[in-house]
Each structure stands twice: as structure tokens, then as C-alpha cells.
Amino acid sequence: DPSLSGSTPLEGSITSSTFTLDQPNGQFNSPDLSDTDDIWLVVAFSNAINNFTAPQSPQGIPHASTFLEKKYYMTIQASRALYSNETNAQDIRILRVGNETSCTVNTCNAPLPGPGPYRVKFLVMNDNGPVAETKWSEDITLIEPEEVSESRAPKSAGTIVIIVILSILLSLLFLALVALLVYTCFDICGTQEISRPEECVQVRRYNTHHTYSTPEAGRS
Structure with a gap:
């Protein structure tokens, strides 16, 4: 059955919009399954698991865009080759549900809309409909967003x-x-009246002539 990741310690295994699962490695080795079969993860609100019916064709697959309406959807399409038993000790083999913040395709792994609780299971399908499925997981409840602290509250x-x-x-x-x-x-650098240059006065030069008194007439 699907279970929350616990074999490898991870921070943020459960957040306000995502949770992580251990990959179902080696669970789809049955000879009744084909390498071309698609393995889907079904996500549903816990109170809506009885409303889910496996689609009979790929065209009937419910996607994340209809989650709030139908209360369930299918995401993380894979093949059993990705869930093989061949593991590397350095690999982190987990599935993070709700990891895609920018959705551009129907199969988007969109962030979850609230705390839940949710349940999940794996469903194997081909072009003719469902082939195999796991049991539903236990309830998975996300973290409630923290309230705004007083320091950040509106003034x-x-x-x-x-x-x-x-x-x-x-x-x-x-x-x-x-x-x-x-x-x-303006007070310091204000404009001041500029005086015109004084006119040059031309002074004529006079030569000084000494006058001499003449002898009085009749003086001997």
C-alpha cells in the first residue's frame, strides 16, 4: 500500500500543500502487467474514496483541474520500469505529491488545495481500462498554514x-x-548693477613759461 516516506529522513515531507510517498519499487512485477502499462497515483479526499471509480479508458482520467469538483484526481503517470527494485544507495526514491506550482498540462501534479485529509493509491491502466490497483493509504493530513504573527499583523x-x-x-x-x-x-549671489567705466578725460599739456620783469622805463 502507499505510505509516507520514512526510510530516508527528509525535511518538508509534509507541508501545507505537498506530501511525499515512498516509491512503490518492486510492487508491479506481476507477469499480468506489461511494461507499456501506465501506473497512476490516485489522490482523493478521505471522505470521497468511495466515489472514485477507475476510468475505463485514458480519455476518462480525472485530472487535477477537476479535483475540487470531483474530490479525486489522477497524477504522476509512470511505468513499472521506473519502480524497479534496482536502487542505488545514494538515490532518494520518493514521490512528492503537489510539487508542480506551474501547471501547463492535464497530468499536472498540482499543489493540494488544503490540509485534507487525503488518501492515495496506485492504479495500473492500459488502453482497455484498469488492470490492477493497490489499496488506499491511511489518512494524510497536511500542515495548517501558520497564522500571521502579531509583528506582521496590520497596524x-x-x-x-x-x-x-x-x-x-x-x-x-x-x-x-x-x-x-x-x-x-539669491541673497548672496543676487544680481548687482555693473557701473560703466569712467570716461577718460584728456588733459592738455601746458608748458610753463617763466615771465621776467623788464626794467622800468627811464631807470638807469
Whole structure:
């Protein structure tokens, strides 16, 4: 039966949208199965496992996009060659359910929508319908998302008002400093009237002539 991964210690084996399973290595070696058969993982809400009926053709396979409507879907298509007994000690042989955050195809392994609980099983199919299947697993419950801590909680209305007032005051202070800087610059570097150069006054040169007194007439 499918079981949660436990043979290899892994962090995050169960998260708020994923869980990991041990690969069913060596469980599909029956001669009644073919290497061309598809091995699917069926995921269902625990209370909906009785509603699941194996599709009779590949066209009837329920995909992740219909999970919330049908309460079950099939994903992680594989072959028994991928689940062989040939293992390497360094390999981590697990299946992570809900691992694909960007889904572009119908067979997408989409994140699970909530804590569940869920159950899973493997179903072997070919073009003619179901060939073999395992039993359902035990309930698998995901981790509840943590609530937002108080430090990350939205701020109160009073705190928001104080922040707004402080922002306005800082803006006004900045504008006042800018205005003071502009006024000081104009006061120091303001335009001044430039005086015209004084006109050159040409002074004529005069030669100084000494005058001599002449002897008085009739003076001997």
C-alpha cells in the first residue's frame, strides 16, 4: 500500500500543500502487467474514496483541474520500469505529491488545495481500462498554514495616523530647508548693477613759461 516516506529522513515531507510517498519499487512485477502499462497515483479526499471509480479508458482520467469538483484526481503517470527494485544507495526514491506550482498540462501534479485529509493509491491502466490497483493509504493530513504573527499583523488606525502626520511634517521641513537654501543663494549671489567705466578725460599739456620783469622805463 502507499505510505509516507520514512526510510530516508527528509525535511518538508509534509507541508501545507505537498506530501511525499515512498516509491512503490518492486510492487508491479506481476507477469499480468506489461511494461507499456501506465501506473497512476490516485489522490482523493478521505471522505470521497468511495466515489472514485477507475476510468475505463485514458480519455476518462480525472485530472487535477477537476479535483475540487470531483474530490479525486489522477497524477504522476509512470511505468513499472521506473519502480524497479534496482536502487542505488545514494538515490532518494520518493514521490512528492503537489510539487508542480506551474501547471501547463492535464497530468499536472498540482499543489493540494488544503490540509485534507487525503488518501492515495496506485492504479495500473492500459488502453482497455484498469488492470490492477493497490489499496488506499491511511489518512494524510497536511500542515495548517501558520497564522500571521502579531509583528506582521496590520497596524492599528492610530499608528497609521501618526505615520502619516510624521511624513507630512518631514515633507514640510524638507520644503522649508529648500526654500531657505534658495533664498540664501539669491541673497548672496543676487544680481548687482555693473557701473560703466569712467570716461577718460584728456588733459592738455601746458608748458610753463617763466615771465621776467623788464626794467622800468627811464631807470638807469
